[in-house]
Amino acid sequence: MNKQILLKERPEGLPTASTWSLNNAEIPALADGEILIKNEYISLDPAMRGWLRDVRSYIPPVGINEVMRAGSLGRVVKANNHPKFKEGDVLVGTGGVQQYVVSNGKGFLKVEEGNRPLTEYLGVLGMPGMTAYFGILEVGELKDGETVVVSGAAGAVGSVVGQIAKIKGCKVIGIAGGKAKCDYLVNELGFDAAIDYKSDNIYAAIKEHCPKGIDVYFDNVGGEILDAALSRLAMHARIVICGAISQYNNTEKVSGPSNYMSLLVNRASMKGMVVFDYASRYHVAREQMEIWLNEGKLKSQEDIYEGIENFNDTLLRLFDGNKQGKLILKVSED
Amino acid sequence: MNKQILLKERPEGLPTASTWSLNNAEIPALADGEILIKNEYISLDPAMRGWLRDVRSYIPPVGINEVMRAGSLGRVVKANNHPKFKEGDVLVGTGGVQQYVVSNGKGFLKVEEGNRPLTEYLGVLGMPGMTAYFGILEVGELKDGETVVVSGAAGAVGSVVGQIAKIKGCKVIGIAGGKAKCDYLVNELGFDAAIDYKSDNIYAAIKEHCPKGIDVYFDNVGGEILDAALSRLAMHARIVICGAISQYNNTEKVSGPSNYMSLLVNRASMKGMVVFDYASRYHVAREQMEIWLNEGKLKSQEDIYEGIENFNDTLLRLFDGNKQGKLILKVSED
CATH class of the missing domain: 3.40.50.720 (NAD(P)-binding Rossmann-like Domain)
Structure with missing residues (x-):
């Protein structure tokens, strides 16, 4: 089963427990060219609050009863003739607040393991x-x-x-x-x-x-x-x-x-x-930032919490400032 | 005598009659290299309100009991060995709300008579x-x-x-x-x-x-x-x-x-x-604008009032919108 956080109702002011519902979805079979990603971490970002607002913006708002949008880092656990990604690949993308994503791979980028700690790809390298x-x-x-x-x-x-x-x-x-x-x-x-x-x-x-x-x-x-x-x-x-x-x-x-x-x-x-707007040049920036990280000129700090059930409490840390560095939630369970 | 409008006290909100005092000053003798300009028209601009405020800005505020700053158009009536300007020259500059200015000529520009109506040099060409x-x-x-x-x-x-x-x-x-x-x-x-x-x-x-x-x-x-x-x-x-x-x-x-x-x-x-900031290229703009004016592609309208005593009433037209086009006050008396 795939635990997901859905948007239940648009919040006035700070999001609360009743903003969300926890859903247990079945994982559908993969169509040809699709992959199944097991999300390990999701990224918590201030921009998420804007995505809850039903107004014209740079991206459409999250719909009611849709999976909450979020940046994610996960691993391909199944691939059905995918042209680019294979089982075991680590991908970053916008996988949402859920434990599994089925995708055609669009919008996901492969991360080379071993260079840097993986969670950095949601923060300083994300x-x-x-x-x-x-x-x-x-x-x-x-x-x-x-x-x-x-x-x-x-x-x-x-x-x-x-x-x-x-x-x-x-x-x-x-x-x-x-x-x-x-x-x-x-x-x-x-x-x-x-x-x-x-x-x-x-x-x-x-x-x-x-x-x-x-x-x-x-x-x-x-x-x-x-x-x-x-x-x-x-x-x-x-x-x-x-x-x-x-x-x-x-x-x-x-x-x-x-x-x-x-x-x-x-x-x-x-x-x-x-x-x-800068997506076509992310790789240039990422390469430079990896160099600075390896040289010790750039430091990164992640503040990692656990459990998809704790999504709202963790999200609120963005707004009350009760966190240090990049806020991340581990949503995988093993 | 030289009638001048001095800043008496800084206004809260809209300027009033008590913001100003009317002063009759003697016209001093010209030092070597100085000119005496008889102001014919002064320009009324929204920026003048900002100059009354005692705060750091792009230009120092007008001081208490100083002549109110204003753009002006006038004619040289006396010149004492001035290197650039002679009697009869028409000049635009920041002559202030007064009928005469003694100056070394710094900041004043000569206007060629005959090209365009002179008051345009306080508006569309100013x-x-x-x-x-x-x-x-x-x-x-x-x-x-x-x-x-x-x-x-x-x-x-x-x-x-x-x-x-x-x-x-x-x-x-x-x-x-x-x-x-x-x-x-x-x-x-x-x-x-x-x-x-x-x-x-x-x-x-x-x-x-x-x-x-x-x-x-x-x-x-x-x-x-x-x-x-x-x-x-x-x-x-x-x-x-x-x-x-x-x-x-x-x-x-x-x-x-x-x-x-x-x-x-x-x-x-x-x-x-x-x-x-664009002063070094005013002449380029002015030349282009004169061409457009002469071609009829650019139209100009001036709303001209008379009498230095009417300075405050005329100034208020900027803020209540009761004027059409460039607001100008004729301050010369003959």
């Missing part, structure tokens, strides 16, 4: 890592020696953004919640400074750490922190809009950045990105 | 025209055939933005207040459509007129209209942030664009501009 790489280097047009501020800095995307900026010779300030995360950014990842949004005055702290202003602000959170960053832009600054996790569970209207006229004063830009 | 030209073509990266929406469309900047976009083969929708202005945009300036924000549902009207979404949104107003434009962006849209007149007299916090996450969904950008 979507979050790709987002960080293309977001900071291309959308952010990062230049050597610039001052970079990243929010959600201890998260899967933010931690990689900051480390890439350090590799590129920038001054990097991370914004995260709590002393443990801030210490991790500075002591383990080599950030120049960290701002604890739960206890520091963000405006004052940004001013202190960015005396010449912010050249690139990489935003994962929106809200008050985006406004604070806007208040300290350097001339020709770039803001990368990658996410707005502070706003995703709002039951009221999104809080727009009231300091946006700083874009005018500083001839600055604010640009949105969706990582899928 | 700062507003330059703002429109570089804003839509360079910041907006306008491409042939795109759908362009401009707010404040009947104003000095907006009307030129829309007309340049029409010259470049785009579909142009203007947003303005009231039927007279909307009729003017469509019937006189050749816009494809106009939206009356005072009576139309802006969201529905933008949807109707931009079935494929907005490629370039040129924003002079901010607030609700910016949010409506954000809700209908096409992929890779560009938003030019030129002004936010709806917010300039706020006594509360600026209302930020709550739909800004549309930038992410549509991989769009929002970029600020300040026209002074």
